[in-house]
Amino acid sequence: MDNKRIIEINGMKLEVDLSTARIVDEFKVGDNVKVLQADNKVSAGVITEFVNFQSLPTIVIAIFKEDYWSGCAVEFIYFNEKTEKTEIVPCCEHELKLDKCRIVDKFNQKIEKSKGEMEDLTAKRDYFIKYFEKHFEQV
Numbered sequence: 001m002d003n004k005r006i007i008e009i010n011g012m013k014l015e016v017d018l019s020t021a022r023i024v025d026e027f028k029v030g031d032n033v034k035v036l037q038a039d040n041k042v043s044a045g046v047i048t049e050f051v052n053f054q055s056l057p058t059i060v061i062a063i064f065k066e067d068y069w070s071g072c073a074v075e076f077i078y079f080n081e082k083t084e085k086t087e088i089v090p091c092c093e094h095e096l097k098l099d100k101c102r103i104v105d106k107f108n109q110k111i112e113k114s115k116g117e118m119e120d121l122t123a124k125r126d127y128f129i130k131y132f133e134k135h136f137e138q139v
Contacts, residue, residue, distance in 0.1 A: 027059065031090060035063055035077060038085035045077070045088070056080050061088065064103065072106040 003019040027033070027047055035045045045063040058080040066072045079088060 027088075027090070033061060033088045033090055035061060036087045036089075037077075044091070048076075056082065059088070066103075066106065071110050072103065 004015055004017050007014055007016050029047050029049060031047045033045045033047060035043045037043070043063040043065060045061045047059060048062045049060040051058045051060060058078050061077045061079055063075050063077060064072065065075055077083075077086065079086060
């Protein structure tokens, strides 16, 4: 029995022996992936969900972004056949993974900074109420 088939991938025709063909990328929830986006930056990510929409099945990927100005953030990418200029590939075993402790520390630093900003705004509000109250009294 002939197991060879002609398949077309991105305009290139290939003859494939189906008896030896294998799935190249197989993803599951929790897998670490690398995400290449339109800006040509690669981000570390993790697959959080497969959403089985009838018209457009979608993979939800949480990516960790870190830079000097904005600190750190978790963003979500919704990857499907209409997603443009974005690629995902599995992380290899030998690659450097995200360091959980370092990332948690960065979030804690951001939380402390935000708490300080909140305390400052609260003090300014209280000052305004205390010293500017007479400007708003009814005559």
